[in-house]
Amino acid sequence: MSYTRGFFAGTVTTLFAVGVYQYAQSPKSIQHQYDQQVSDDVKEQIKRRILKYGVPNRGEEAKVFTNHVLSYDQSKKIPIWVAECITKEHAQGNANRKYSKFMPDSQILSLFSADNQDYLGSGWSRGHMAPAGNNKHDQRAMDDTFYLSNIVPQDMDNNSGFWNRFEMYCRHLTKRFDSVQIFSGPLVLPTETDEKGQKLVVYPVIGKNEVAVPTHLYKIILVETNGTPSAIGCFIVPNQPIENKYSLTEFQVSLEEIQRRIGVEFFPKLDGTRLQSLCSVDSCTLTRRQG
Template sequence: MSHVWRFVGGCACGAAVSSGCCLAVLNLYRAEEREAPGDHEEIGRYGLPATGAEVHSYDSYRLSYDRAKRTPRWVAEHLTDRKLRGKAERKHCRFRPDPNIPECFSAVNDDYLGSGWSRGHMAPAGDNKQSERSMSESFYLSNIVPQNYENNAGFWNRLEIYCRELTRRFQDVWIVSGPLTLPEEEEEGGRKMVSYQVIGKHNVAVPTHLFKAILVRNNSNNNNQDVNNNMAVGSDQSSSSSSSSPFLALGAFIVPNRPIGFDRPLTDFQISLEELERQSGLTFFPRLPRTSGNRTSRPAGRHPDNMADATAAPEKGASSQVVGLSPEHGGLGDGLTADLCEVDGCRLIGLKEFTLYIAGRKVGGARSLAKLERFMSDLRAQDIQPDDYLTNLYLRRKKELEDQTRPDGKTLP
């Protein structure tokens, strides 16, 4: 009907000798438009499809869930040194479906059983020690993705440790983690294809890659002399920084979901925030103002168009540039937020330190004297000397287990 009135109205206005005639026709057309029900109302009369992508909030993290893939889209955390000083332990926690996710869209433990993939935390248990509730919630399957076991226990674990270590040097650490399914280029023909495995009866999607976006802040540049010294080496940014403005630094990383050895530094997997946004379809830290002329700069030497080989190392001598931010919102005074890897190094712990860390977890969780002694024996077999922390932990746990042991050698319940 509206099309008829558009035609009539046009003809009437074109042929009218007086403006009054034209106005009358237009008013008639507008009245008809107001009376007719809008298409948008009818389309949504019984509701529009719900994606389930709304934000779910938990004690220590927030996430958006992907119902189709049965994994999180992203998981966001805020870490401080105080939050990580909690005493909650993971030994009594069990992986389980999230009661906030409808059952028909949730993964279950049987999906992972025998799949060859481990249950990988996006908000790790080590970040959730502040309360028993936060530790327990981190084991919801809505916070879990199918992850290569060696990657989960090795490189990704070391990256999580690095994030916690950042709280010793920065007052606030924000982290967003999640899975990606990225295209691969065929050897013949050069076509790009997105292909990923699914596991279990619920078809839980196995990501090809994982990502982390990290933002750190100190309320004053003078709060951390080590960071300031790093800024001064090979950079003129420190000279223009303002001690009254918060210091901010960003790092973005995409890590393939496969084993990665100790010879690969974290910087091999660093990309610009803009590239991570392009690959993930997410906008990170959207409340962080950015200058229009220099929203982000891609680290030199990267090849973001070939993310099938996201492990490609940068060219020798390549350096990561900084992200453009408004100086009045906490940049460095010249309108720039620093590259995390330039100011902090992005150094993951080495093999010896990581072995001691894993040994500490095993010793602290040992449930019998026999297992406790075996853990220490395995460490000596690797020709690694326990440090003071591990030695004291061993002695304390040994006394606890001795106090719990009955005369027949069995441990009391």
């Protein structure tokens, strides 16, 4: 009896050891075998069983407006990215921002939304990501840019100064290129270091809804000629006053850098497409700030 028990235990131990060895030697092949054995239908059944009350929604599903599309960060109460495609016609017309009002976006649950009181007395301006000036062609399109889902807490001088000049530059590009596709948004990046030399991400929040104040802002600009993408420019700008002496090229980064920082892949259908640098085909020169 003891012999049988010992033989059985030894056999199980040996088989277990062999199994562990095989798994350690070829985990990828075992994983691939699992993927091949489980059909998409079965995976869907598993997902429905475990997530029977719905897939958690981070709010990244794109929300569509008259002339811009955005993905929203429900935790920070600011957009993740805001996309536009503008031509010179979009920047011309009689739409006037005096008729537009800042207000919460009805597509965003109030639980995840900022409101105007958050910005009141905060010391931060309501900074457009899709700017009103890109939508002079249509009052509704301009009004849409005033929903708070398109707004971030922005340094007042930056908003009226460098960033405003940057937006004007984007509109200027429509005079040279057929169309200009733009992604804009906020970033929270490491700006401090602790006593151990570890980088820290530190940013304030404003109002009762604790709207996140980004440390930086970004723009990705893709220009088209004859309906074909021809050049791209990517920029990360600190959310602080920037003097006239600084040029746009000083804030130029790669597309990969912005994607890594945000965790979003932009232009996935352009993978492998060879694009020139925007600043090599255009001067990337901003107009001087007046006053």
